[in-house]
Amino acid sequence: GESVGLHLPTLSVQEGDNSIINCAYSNSASDYFIWYKQESGKGPQFIIDIRSNMDKRQGQRVTVLLNKTVKHLSLQIAATQPGDSAVYFCLPWGGGKLIFGQGTELSVKP
Amino acid sequence: EAEVAQSPRYKITEKSQAVAFWCDPISGHATLYWYRQILGQGPELLVQFQDESVVDDSQLPKDRFSAERLKGVDSTLKIQPAELGDSAMYLCASSLGAGTDIQYFGAGTRLSVL
Numbered sequence: 001g002e003s004v005g006l007h008l009p010t011l012s013v014q015e016g017d018n019s020i021i022n023c024a025y026s027n028s029a030s031d032y033f034i035w036y037k038q039e040s041g042k043g044p045q046f047i048i049d050i051r052s053n054m055d056k057r058q059g060q061r062v063t064v065l066l067n068k069t070v071k072h073l074s075l076q077i078a079a080t081q082p083g084d085s086a087v088y089f090c091l092p093w094g095g096g097k098l099i100f101g102q103g104t105e106l107s108v109k110p
Numbered sequence: 111e112a113e114v115a116q117s118p119r120y121k122i123t124e125k126s127q128a129v130a131f132w133c134d135p136i137s138g139h140a141t142l143y144w145y146r147q148i149l150g151q152g153p154e155l156l157v158q159f160q161d162e163s164v165v166d167d168s169q170l171p172k173d174r175f176s177a178e179r180l181k182g183v184d185s186t187l188k189i190q191p192a193e194l195g196d197s198a199m200y201l202c203a204s205s206l207g208a209g210t211d212i213q214y215f216g217a218g219t220r221l222s223v224l
Binding site: 032034041042043044045046049089093097098099100101102103 | 114145150151152153154155158166201203209210212213214215216217218
């Protein structure tokens, strides 16, 4: 069934610090989760995904953690850079179409 | 690196006029999507094609919007007549297949209706 990720709308971090973007979902049937990044004036860009049989997955400077018990994900960005400034969306999937919620806007302070 | 191409990048039109947007997906991608994104919100799916067939157009306002993908490659989204509330970013995406296959997005067409 369809599900949407719920985010805090904004997050501000200092350049060089680690960022943690949180996402809650409601549909316990969600078994696949995707993170997209959308920079201003551009289309969304795939970052990383994770399946429900995993609780952690690492990419380049990013780590996604999945806690199915409380239906929560987080995207961690190490050593945040100005180029990380964007809106981040988590998309839970359990069948049907992917639904973008409102996302979290990450601002990086110099 | 292969990209999804969209044109035009920007379009300004007056209400009641017709507008059309074009999308060329990544070569070999069978699934093509059109999304509308209102400022401050996430993209909303308007229509999904599998090859030349529509598989989901439940959110497409069919009284004024139409979409086609005649040869299963590039696609056109049309609005006629345009209304003030249609001002938004129109994004095209493509993927190899449907479901969980990664969607690759174009840069979008920013539409302003005056």
